[in-house]
Amino acid sequence: MEKLRGxxxxxxxxxxxxxxxxxxxxxxxxxIDVVFWRCLFGAGTLALVCLALGLYRRDVITKRQAGLAVxxxxxxxxxxxxxxxxxxxxxxxxxxxxxxxxxxxxVGFGVVFFAEKLTASxxxxxxxxxxxxxxxxxxKGGGLGSxxxxxxxxxxxxxxxxxIAALVAKKLKGVPPHLIALIQVIVGTxxxxxxxxxxxxxxxxxxxxxxxxxxLGTLGVVHTGLMYILLYGAIQKLPTSLTGALSFIYPxxxxxxxxxxxxxxxxxxxxxxxxxxxxxxxxxxLGWSPLxxxxxxxPGASVSPRS
Numbered sequence: 642m643e644k645l646r647g648x649x650x651x652x653x654x655x656x657x658x659x660x661x662x663x664x665x666x667x668x669x670x671x672x673i674d675v676v677f678w679r680c681l682f683g684a685g686t687l688a689l690v691c692l693a694l695g696l697y698r699r700d701v702i703t704k705r706q707a708g709l710a711v712x713x714x715x716x717x718x719x720x721x722x723x724x725x726x727x728x729x730x731x732x733x734x735x736x737x738x739x740x741x742x743x744x745x746x747x748v749g750f751g752v753v754f755f756a757e758k759l760t761a762s763x764x765x766x767x768x769x770x771x772x773x774x775x776x777x778x779x780x781k782g783g784g785l786g787s788x789x790x791x792x793x794x795x796x797x798x799x800x801x802x803x804x805i806a807a808l809v810a811k812k813l814k815g816v817p818p819h820l821i822a823l824i825q826v827i828v829g830t831x832x833x834x835x836x837x838x839x840x841x842x843x844x845x846x847x848x849x850x851x852x853x854x855x856x857l858g859t860l861g862v863v864h865t866g867l868m869y870i871l872l873y874g875a876i877q878k879l880p881t882s883l884t885g886a887l888s889f890i891y892p893x894x895x896x897x898x899x900x901x902x903x904x905x906x907x908x909x910x911x912x913x914x915x916x917x918x919x920x921x922x923x924x925x926x927l928g929w930s931p932l933x934x935x936x937x938x939x940p941g942a943s944v945s946p947r948s
Contacts, residue, residue, distance in 0.1 A: 647878025651887040654871035659894025661864050661948050662733035663902050665725050668856040670843060672725045675860065676718060677837035680829030682861020683869075687823040690870060696820045706813055710821050713809035714828030716802045721829075724799035724948055731792025733899035734907055735777060737892045738915035739796035740948070744925040745770055746804035762930040770921035776914030818873040826865060864948075885926040891948070892919055 668675055691697060702710070727736035745767055751757035759767075778793060806825075813821055843853035876884055896915070899905045907915060923929070 643878050644883075647875045648883070648887065650871045651875035651879060651884060652890060654868050654875060655888060655890035656894050657864055657868045657871070658891045658948050660898055661860065662725075662728045662737070662895055663898050664856045664860050664864065665728055666733070666903070668843075668853055668860070670853065670857070671838065672722055673833055674837045675725055675857065676721045676829065677833035678857040679721070679860040679865055680718070680826040680833065682858055683826040683865030684823060684830055684861075686862050686866025687819060687826060687869065690819050690866065691817075691823050694817065694819060696817050702816050702820060706816050707824065709809050709812050710816070710824040711828050713806045713813075713821070714825035715832065716806040716809065717825050718829040718832055720799045720802040720806060721948070723795045723802065727792040727795035727799065729792075730788045731796065732905045733903070734896040734905055734915065735789075735911060736792055736796045736799075737895040737899075738918050739774070739777065739793050740800050740803075741892055741918055741922045742770055742774070742797065743800045743803050743807075744922050746800050747807060748925065750804060750808055762928075763925065765931045766921040766924040766929075769924075770918050773914040773917030773921065776910050776917065780908055780910040780914065818876075819869060822865075822869040822873075882927055886923075888926070889919065889923055 665672075665675055670678075724736060724740055727740075730736075731739070748757075748759070748763055748767070752759060774793075778790065810821065843850055843857070875887075879887075896907075
């Protein structure tokens, strides 16, 4: 029963995550403002959750751990800024596919900083992802905007900062994840408050203003607060392999939303590239080998929301 509940929570979390691009685009607000309001509304939601769970105690987190959580928060906020900026440049579908190079960023960090070895299987998946990237880059003429390549670069940057946040989170074992999330969104609120255009709040016709605030509020309450609760609840109940497998619901939903809501169809080269990246990411995350024999999956490789 616990595994079934965890599967339902993980599925719901990934489906929510897959719709985030739709809300970002329909909000009609600058990226900095969108991320600021997401952090602010998310902080309010998570503050109530942490209060209900009794997490405001001195023995819950040390000063060193709080400092690491702040560093992770900076990385998460930069991650959101770059990913959201990529949506309008390369489309939600392409940005999401490229963003799923995250596992390879983590492998690179492991090789550079922790002297981990690159196995033949990892090199194979890395090569497949690179081929996928070439396909997506070569498809520049797909009519998705003059700064298409900038969108791809922003998506890669978002994946890089996600990998940093994931590494930091691995150092915070034992700290309640909801408290980590709260610290992260508080950091984001403080970072972006001086940069957000708070002197000109969303306005226009009453219907447009209401829609904009509804989108921003949903990004904070649902896509941040609720998604964290579902995600971390699932992680506590499910084996790492199943968590990794269910996480690929996110890009599938994002690509479907992009097609249905905005009519963005991938051309054949973009489709091949996106599929190659997602298969490679799945192979790396789930420990597949080119001969389809499983390798050891590293526990806790993904401990932060993907978007």
